[in-house]
Amino acid sequence: MSLSRRAFFGAARAEPAFRPPWALAEAAFQEACTRCGECLAVCPTGLLVKGGGGYPEAVFGAGQAPEGCTFCGECRRVCRPQALREVAGQAPWVLQAVFSAACLAERSVVCRTCGESCETRAIHFPPALGGVSRPRLDAAACTGCGACLADCPTQAIRIAAPNSPSLALRGAA
Template structure:
């Protein structure tokens, strides 16, 4: 059998099968796959309680609240998984899915209100509907918008 690489391993298998995009601050999936031992130190260190472990103990963020980029996960890690000199800390951005209320004519704007960077803007459209736009340049990938969405229309994805 051939050796598994991060590219050959499905994302769900690497990060626990919950459908998250597998983003973590100051690292990337390849680095996690190659260097993480699954000790759980980063999970225990997160003051927000949003770093969790998937299969093999690999960490990922479950956006029940925003990542504050405090660095506790990186500081607690005994391996060379995190690079705190990396700027920006999270190479990820918010994406708005099809279940968003705004294009359906239902005013919500919870994600826009929750965004500390004002990276989400609701743009009126003809016919009384609106569209939520994300400024990739302003979005930090913190996830403040994820947990407030009543229909789970927001996700944080790697910024390619």
Template sequence: MINHSRRGLFTRKQPSQQQRLPWIKDENTFTDHCLRCNACVNACQTKVIVKGDGGFPVVDFHHGEGECSFCYQCADVCPEPLFEPQQQQPWTQTATINSSCIALNNIECRSCGDQCETQAITFSLQVAKVAQPVINKADCSGCGACISGCPVAAIEMITP
């Protein structure tokens, strides 16, 4: 078993900063049983799964096409029982926008909304301001398309 608090001490990374693959059962099962064989990395349709800390696969929305298509190929090729069935929700993460968003700083930008296929990001018109982004958490799939489209890296995924 990996001691995440000790590992974080040396890498300065917290486990929450590592975006795990969709449908992973839980963190301990993943780190205890993942072979780091890269089968999921090679199978990823959109190339957002990359080799992360310690050789474990992670999702990085700044690589490949910048979003998860939820194709389930990562789970299909995995030789270990790390994944939940495809019928379950892939993850509970949703997008959040921080204060560095240029629209929140009164500069016109709608890049995130343009990338959002589920239209979870809309823009609320404001008096004497540019339209402000609003995320409907119920519609957000956590696919990450908005992250790669943001010119100032103001969007991140959070798990409630």
């Protein structure tokens, strides 16, 4: 999305931050992570930043990493103390997209941008009789990558960790 469009629809706002993908549970993560910053250095999308206490955080939001997380695995690969560790059968994280009332559909404006941004086709627009279709998330298909968030013209999408408070550092639902 262009800067001018984003400026038209509203100023940037802070988004909640989370640990990088494949992070251990919070206490174990803080014990293992040496705050070396190598995951930040290799992240091709710029999603990871140095956060509180020097620990890495994944920050979604306006102006931050438009591609979100591509799950390239580079952060995990360079993490020598294995604070980021793949566990068989477990997703990299439990983050998911959440839609707010700022969605254009709430103003009867047709928009499918987020659906087009989603590689896994996790966003659907069920027919709405006499109205405008609202985006609906297929939670099983959403990876929490954040690509839809970056493209939404009204910043109506945020990434949240509904079932795993240990992953959220601040402000998550």
